Every structure is written in C-alpha cells, then in structure tokens.
Amino acid sequence: MELEAIPGIGAKTAAALRELDDPGTTVESGDVAAIARAPGVNEARAARIARGAIRRRHGDDGRVLATDRAREVYRSAIDLLRERTVTDYAAKRLETFYPSASASRIDEAQSFVEAATERDPDPAVRDALTGVEPLTDPPTVRVRDRCLATADAETLARAESAVPELSVETVEDARDISELARSYATVIVLDEAFAGLDVEGDVHVRPDALETPAETVPERLLAFFAANRERLEAAAAVHEAADLSPAADLGSLRDALARLDDDGTVVGDAELERLTAAVDDLDAAVSTAESVADDRLREAIRERDVTIEGTDFLSLVEQGARVDSLLDRELADEYDEAIARAREQFADALRLEPEEAELAERVFGGDPSFPVEHDESAVSRLRTELSAARDRRAARLKAELASDLGELREPVEELVRDALELDVELAIARFARDFDCVMPDVVEPDAEGEPETAGKGFRIEDGRSPLLDVAFEDAEPIDYAVSGATLLSGVNSGGKTSTLDLVALVVVLAQMGMPVPAASATVERFEEVHYYAKSQGTLDAGAFEATLRDFGDLVEGADGRLVLVDELESITEPGASAKIIAGILEALDEQDATAVFVSHLAREIRDAADFDVAVDGIEAAGLVDGELRVNRSPRKGHLARSTPELIVEKLAGDRDTEFYESLLEKF
Template sequence: MDPESIPGVGPKTAAALADIDDPERALREGDVAAIAAAPEITPARAARIARSAIQARHDESGDVLATDRATEIHRSILDLLQSRAVTDAGRQHLRTLYPSTARSRIDSVRERVERAIDREYPDDLSSDLAAVHPRAEAATVRVRERCLATGDAERYAAATERFPEISVETVADARELADLAEGYATVIALDRAFGGLDIEGDVRVRPDALDDPVAVVPERVLATFGANRDALRAAIAVHRRVGLDPPCDLDALDAALDQIDADGSVRPGAEIERLERAIEGFDDAVGAAEQTATDHLRAAIEDRDVTIEGADLLSLAERGAGVDTVLERELGDAFDAAVSAGRSAIVDRLDLESRADRVDRALPDEPTYPIAFEESVLADLRAELRAARDRRRLERTREVARELAPFREAIDPLLDAALAVDVDRAIARFAAEYDCTMPEIEGAGTEGSGIDIVGGRNPLLPEAPGGVDPVDYTVAGVRLLSGVNSGGKTSTLDLIATVTILAQMGLPVPADRVRTPIVPSINYYGKHRGTLDAGAFESTLREFETLIDDAGQGALVLVDELESITEPGASARIVAGICEALADRETTAVFVSHLAREIREETTIEIQVDGIQAVGLDDGDLVVERSPVEGVLARSTPELIVEKLADETDRAFYDRLLGKFEAASGD
C-alpha cells in the first residue's frame, strides 16, 4: 500500500512512515502503535491515518457521519468503549472503529467482536494489561571496554557501519594488537592473520564476527529486551490467563527475561557474584589474614622460651644474622603454621580455593614479624580476579543474549496480541454492561427498508445502564415524531443514530433486537437554540438543499425541532417541503416537532405522525410511555394538566379549555 494513496497522507508524512519497520504492514493492518512510532506522528494522528488506511483498503471514499451531531454521537460511543480499555494503545486502536458502508469491513469487525464476547476474561486481568505497551525503543548502547580490530580498510568500514556501539580500531601488526589489549578488556580481531598469536590479555580472533552481532555486541539484544521486559512479562501473563495461542515458547522466554533487569543488564549469577565478593573484599581479607598469621606467631613466641648460648650468639653476630634468623632456627615450624593460618583465612574468606596456588605465591618465604604477604603478587592476583570477572561477565552476557535473540521476532506479535485483548475486553465489557446483541444487517439493495429497534436502551443517557427505559420503534420512510417536553423525543433520535452507527461499526447494539440496512450517510441535525437570524436561516436551508441533492437513496436523516429556526407558521411549511423532498429520495427520516399537526396539514403527501405518549401525571410529574406509538399524535403537557383539573373539579372553565384540545385533535 502506497502511503501517499491514503487520504490525508502527504509526502512529509509518507517520509516519516518510511522510518518505521514494515510501514506497508502497519498501514494494511491499521497498526496504530507502529504508525505512532514514526517521527512527529502523535498517537491521535496515527489513529486517523490507520482509519484512513482501512477505509482505503475497503475502497471507501465517503464518510457516513455527515453532520456534527452524528460525529458527536460517534465520539461519545468511542468514549464509552475507550473508558473500558486499560492501555493507551488499546484506547487509540478503538479510535480506528468507524461506521462503514463496506460489508467486508463490517463483517471483519463483527467476526472479531463475536470472538471477543465469547471469550472469558479474569476479573483482575487489568493489572496485567496495564503493564503492556507496544515495543519500546531501547536506549542507545555504548560499549567502551571492548573493541574490534582489523587491518583491512573494507572490513573496517563494514564493521563501523554494522556496530556503531563499539570502537573499531585499525592495527597493522601483533604489537599494535597487543597495545589495544592493554587499553580494552576485550579485543575482537577480525583478521584471520592474527590467529595463533600469543598476546597477553583477552584477545579473540573472530573473522566471522561481522555476521554474529550477538557475539560482538550482546548488549544490543539485551537493551531491546530490557526496555520491553516488564511489558513482555505482562503480555506472557495475559496469553496464559486468556488462553491465547502464543507466537513462541512462553516458558523459555519468561525464564530468559528473568535473567535481565529493566535496563538490560544481566543478573550476575553465582560465579560472577563470587568474584565480585572476592574483589570487593580483597583488601580487607588480606589485612585480616596478615593479622591472623601475625597473631598466631605472637602466641607461639609467647608460649616458648628461646635460649641462645653465648658462643651461638657470637657466631650469629659474626655472620651478621638478625632476629629473623633466630626465628627461623628456633620457631620455623611455628612460623610455617602461622603463615598457613593466614593462607587459610584469605582463601576461605574470598572463596579462592581454585586460585590457592596464587595465594601461596604471595606468602613470605623468610620468617618476619609482623607477617606481611608479598604485595606485588597480591596486585597480580587482584588484577587476575578482575579480568576473570570481566571475562565471565561478557560470557554470561553473551549466553543470555543468545537465549533471548531467537525471541526478537516474537516481541511485536506477543505485545500486539495482548493489546488486542485489551481492545476485545473493552468491547466485551461494553456489550455486557449494556446487555447488547449483534444487530441484523440487511444486504445490498435493501436501502430505504427502515430501521427496526426492539428494547433499545440509549447508552448516552446519564443513567446507569440498567436504569434506562427500553424503547421499541420501527422507522421506515419519513416520520414526524411528536411528544411532550422531556418525554424522550431527542433521546429516541440519539438511540436511532447510536444503534445505526454501532451496527455499521460492526459492534453490538444495546437492544434486544435491531434490524437495519447499511445507510450511506447519517445526517443528524440537533436542536437549534432560539430563532436564527436571516443569514443563519439561509445557511440552514442550504444545508438541506445539499442533503437532498447529494444524499443517495437510503440515507438516514434525523432532525430535532427544526421549527425553532423561524416563526411557527413558516417553519411548518418549510419542514413540510423538506419532508416531501426526502420522501422522493426514499430516505429514512425522523423529524421531532411540536408542530407535527401543522406540518402534516402543509404536506401534499401522506406523512405518518408517531407519538411518545404521556399517560398521566403523578404528583405533578409526567408519566410517559417511552416507546413511540405509530400513527398517533401525542398529547401535550398542557392538555394533560387541563384534563387533570377538569377531572378534579366541576368548573366549566376547564371543560371549555379541554374542548379546545379535543376539537384540535379531531381536525
């Protein structure tokens, strides 16, 4: 799919979309999260682009929502759905749902909705869903303790391009390679010519390294999984709890993720932790071991009496011998025991049994007091421990990266499937809370056949879902809907618009049963506030002219008290003319009006009047039958009040007034 073939996508946006992975797939599938990953495209705009792409794929050029009020109803429906989603991505995806005229689009959504409604969702699934998000981009990785080395210019250029995370150095010979080994913990030589050289340090000859990024920069893989670790683990939980078919081995991925932290760093493992403890405690352990050895020797000396004959003392003095010679001759065994105690102390404390021979080399050969270990040997041992730790850390980093690398292709499918559950669950919750059912959508060629609603419950009312009075209403052709103030006329228009929009979105409707054709446009004109001035009145008439000229057969027209635009007498004639024109177009239309009688009298064709009946007063409050009665002009509130007063008294005044209403209804 060419991005610029999508309405609303120009060259600049198309260039931005080219920066994401597989933009054609993202547009084809309406993947809001993937589209939003493009530079300078917000999630809201991504949703609009995705919706346009879906419309283009189903060859839809028009917008069913032809008026502001119809658009408001659609937005309110989306608000109801989005309020039941947990994730931002789920809410944005719900914005791609729109009333369609393409049966293929409607049916594809219906199939998904039916599966969503049939699925069971654990009550506490929200906590898992809340941690799921689309793939996050990892922070830029920079590795400073490792480098690549080569003497080949082409290989240098290739390595620099492929591995921007690490330094690539040029070397001409073994000496320069050895120099690099002094400055880097690990050097990876790319040239086969360096094989077999004995160079001190961690120098690895890997001619195939350019084809093995995990060996060179395992941090790249780890950074990606670290940035998405919590989301992936939450997605794994969603898959398990909902019973989704996973794109990979969830147990293996979960175990691998358990080895890294959120920043992508690898959890050390037992060997690295042992080496870390040895390095961190090295100086203290050496000091304690020397003190232990010295204390042992002091105790031995204090426990023994050393007697030196005069001749022996003179002999020692003549040879320049010191006290250490005396100690060696008289306390050699005790010194050896003391040194052994110090050795055991350092080996046991630092867990250095595997390097005990290196500790032995640090022990003093000649008796001294106090006992001190050989510092140069200890420094070498300390450096050796650090090098061993670094090597093991790199080995473990590579091991974990190799465990995770096979799951890279599963990241997006795993996250997307969990986010789809959020969308499905939101729809299922809406359907359950409003006791919805799937509407019957008539096929092509049934335009103008009308809309049949049984037990419809307007979800846009402020009442709780279970507290809305159900409405039955069948609309075909052009109707006038009469009724008392606050009787539910506007709510009935909202219900008709809502179930039609929901049905053409492919979604369930809040009703016991709904049958509707696919209407090409929904034209809902809300109630005007007050009489319009001449300019606004002219503009309103032009809107209806455009509607009548452009609307194809089968359009849905809903109009709320159009008579308020001008004087009652003139407005009745204008509405009558509009109704006649719409009837010629075989349009389904409902006009709410308090002038239903006057409008009917002005028409030259038969226009049915339906009424939302008030059946009485209860302590001053109207008792209303919410379902319109077909072919019946509803009585007004004043008539009900006059009737009530006439029944309660025998005054002729009220009888006279009531007679006026009865005479009007008989005309």
C-alpha cells in the first residue's frame, strides 16, 4: 500500500515505517505497539497513524468535531476512558476511537466495544496488567566469536545488512578461510562454491545462512527474549488471571526463559559453566599449581642433606651451573613428584576432562627450576582450546534455545498484544459500569419513524452526565429528544448548559462507537457536531463580525449537522440578538438540521422567526428556602419561566400588594 496516502503520514514518517517487516499490514492493523516500533515513532504518533489508516479504510474523510467546544467534549470523553486504563499502551490505543460519520466505522467500533463491555474488570487482572508493556527491540548485539565469509561483493553487502551482529569477511580461497578459522571460533561460508571444503577449525558452508537468522545468529532472538522477559512473564500472568486462552504455550515459554540469562546468554548447562569457569580461572589455577609445586620442593630440600664432592662442585661452577642443575641431579624424584602434584592441582581446579588434561601437562614439566615455572605457550594453547570449546558449546546451546524460542516468536507477540488489548477492553468495561452506560442506536439520517424513536435528531432517556462537578450517582437523570431546530429555555442554574453538555457527550460517544451514560439513546449519524459555548460578555465589533462569519459558514455547510449553541444573545444587544438567532434558526430549519439553542430570549426569537420555532423548557417548580427546585428534563413545547418571574411570583404570594401583582402580570 502507499503509506503516504494515509492521512498524517508524510515522506519522513513513511520512510521510518518502511523499516518494519510488513509496514502496510502493520499500519492497516491499527496495532499501536507494532507501529510504534518504527524508528522515531512514539506511541502517541503511532495512535495518530492508526487513526489515519482507519479513516482511509472506511473512506472517512470528514471532520465530525467542527468546533473547539465539541473537541473539548471529545477530549473529556477520552480522558474518562483513559483514566480507567492500566498501561500506557491502552491509553494511547483509545485515541484510535474518534467520532466518525462513517457507518462502517461506527459499526466496527461498536462490535469491538460490545465485546469489551462483556469483560469483567477483575482487580486481580488489573494488578497483573501493571507489568505489561509493548515488546521492545534490543540494540544490536555484536558477536565476536563468529564470522561470515564470502567471495562475492553482492553477497557481502547483503550479509552486512541482514546480519549486522557478525563480521563479514572477504575470502578468495581455502587458505583465507583457514586463516579466519584460526581467528574465529566458527566461520560460516556463504558461497556454494566452497562446498566440500576441508580445513582445520569449525567451518560451515551454508549458502542459506542469511535466510535462517535464528540459526546463524541466535543471539538476536535470545537478546529479544532476554530484553522482554518481564513483559512476557507479566503477559502470561494476565492470561492466567483473566482465564484467557494464550497464543503461546506458557509452560514452554517459562522453561525457555529459565534457560536464558538477562544478558542473553544460556544458563543451566553444567558443561558450559565448567568451560566458562576454566577459562576465567586459568591464570589463577596456574599460579596456585606453581605454589603447590614450590611448597613441595621447599619441603624436600629442608628434609634432605645434599652432599657434593669438591671436584664436582668445581666442575659445576666452571660450567656456570645453577641450582636447577642441582635439582636435576640431586632431587630429580622430588621434582617429578612436585610437578605431578602441580598438574593434579591444576587439572582438579579447572575440572579438566582427560583430553584437556593432556594439554595441561605441557604447562608444567620443562627444565627443572626453583621456583617452578610454567610454559606460557602451553597456557596460551590451553586457553585457546578451552575458549574455543566454550564458544562452540555456547553457540550450540544458543542455537538449540533459539530454535525453541523461534517457535514462540510470533505467538509471544500475540500474547503481549492480547494482554494490552485486554486493558483497552477492561477500560471500556469499567467506563460502562461506572457510568451506567448502554449501547446507543446510531441511525441513518433518513430512517423512517417518529423523531422520538428513530430518524432525525437524538433521543436520550435517563441520561446522566459524568462531566458535572458532582458525584455521578448524585446527578439527576434527564430525558430529552430533539428533531429539527429548537430553543431551550429555562431558569438560571436550571441545567441548560449541562443538558447541552450531556447531548454533546452522548452524540460524541455514540459516533465513537462507545456506550453512553443513559438508560437508552438513539442518535442520528451526524456529519458534523457544532457546539458553541457561552460567550464571555458582549463582543466588540470585530469579534462580533467574526462570530457572524462563523455562523454564515455554518448555515451554508453540509447537511446532517448537530448544532448546539449556549446563549448566543450575549454577543450583542438583546434586540439584535433575537433577530440574528431567529435568522440562523430559519436557515438551519430549511436544511433540516438538528439544533438546540439555549436562550433567555425564546419569546423574542420565536416572534422574530418566520417559522414555528419549537421551544422546550427546563421548568422550575418554584423557590424553596431560597433555592430553585427544578425538573431537569426539558418539557417539550413549553416556554419555561425565568428566575425573576419565579421570584416575583413568590413575593406576590407572600405580600398582598398590588405592586408585585402588577409586576407578575407583565411576564
């Protein structure tokens, strides 16, 4: 696929994504963690890329959230969901849910969400999720005991790119390969032309080596599992706590991880441990063995009287003889015994096998000397042999372990992905439970039926907003349904703005494919949501003109919009505001848009409009001890009384005077 065709992907990002094994499939999958493994792409950026891929897949080119306030409501909804996640991945993954005008996208999201709400947000599962993170690719491990060899320049370049962990050497003939075998524990020849090669050393002719990296450089796979050990163990624990069917066999996974150290080396093999210790302790063992021999000779010399005839002594002096000659002549048996003890001590300390002990014998046993001296060349040869044996065994064990882990490589990707996706599902499930949510019906704009049951607008029953500054359980439920252009009247602090917030939240969540905080809800699939918050004071001429331009663009826009406006009259004088609002409502009515305008000028606007404007009201039952008693659900076709009217009515009842009665008659 053409990556640049996805919204939000430019040339630089596309180049980074192409570093992935299968960039097209990865991006299309919407797997935020997999996308984030591209160089320079963090999880937040990966979520935007995944969202862009979703939009492209559904042909979803529109922008539902058309105003700042609408976008604020969306951010509040996302925050409510994110607060219920455990992992950073889930918090970013939820960003791929957005209010869509695409029916196919809404259906897709609803299918995911409906399954998610069936999950049980068990605290034990949440605890297990704390250790789960997306898998990471460790830095390239440099392997120095092994090399690749080729006589072909093209193969050389391909090998350097495919296997950066190993040195790639150029060879021309068997002599070059033989030279490499003396420098490396293992040489892997890539050219078929060298098949049947017979040279000393651990040399393998494997033309397919680049296609089997787990066998050629098992350190890569081992480093991956070592770096991700805690993530894998946590993901396994999540599957067990949630009683999920794991993609990988957890017993095999744990057994394999137990054989792997944190640095990617194999552990638990006694022979490898013996060889490693032998190489590490070689110098110390030599020194200890020398001390054993010296102590034995020193003891022998103390216990014996050595007599030398004068002529013999003169002859030895004239020949420049040293004490070594005396040892050879007078203490030959004792010297041999001391060397035997040194060899025995040396072999026991390093736990040498019989074939290795033969090399060890050469370390001691040269010309007699006191103190006893070792043969450094023999020590070097033994070190080389032990190191080579260690490296060969380590390589074999790595290859065997890598073979076992290779079968788990793809399953563990799915294992971790499933655990992370479970966190996404559990967050949605918790959201649905915490706010008594239900899956809404999102209907086509032209659906047949009455406005209260289907088709145009929205219908909310027992809706409660989690955006209020009160505990959710203390929020009063609201019933409200609107189809067409409507004015919402009501007393101050009666809940008109809260009602708009609830409507906006329900519509945004519904078109995200999410559950909504209501007993039931039906929402038209809106192309755009325009929500205008209350203006802070009268606007100057320039700001007033800009606001009118916004509404001019609004009424000339596409069909299928929801328009929510909170007290637009505050932008200018009340008389002019009523006329302006009436004109806007007329244009929206002609376009068959759904609109709710909160206003204290409902009577004036209705008088100024050239159509029968629907008016709903949030009615106050009256004042009790100075506080409003309000029915929060708007009454259809009702112009609610204002707070001043209620106060005047109360005063007229409390005081029997014509003044308050006359004031009341003016309302």
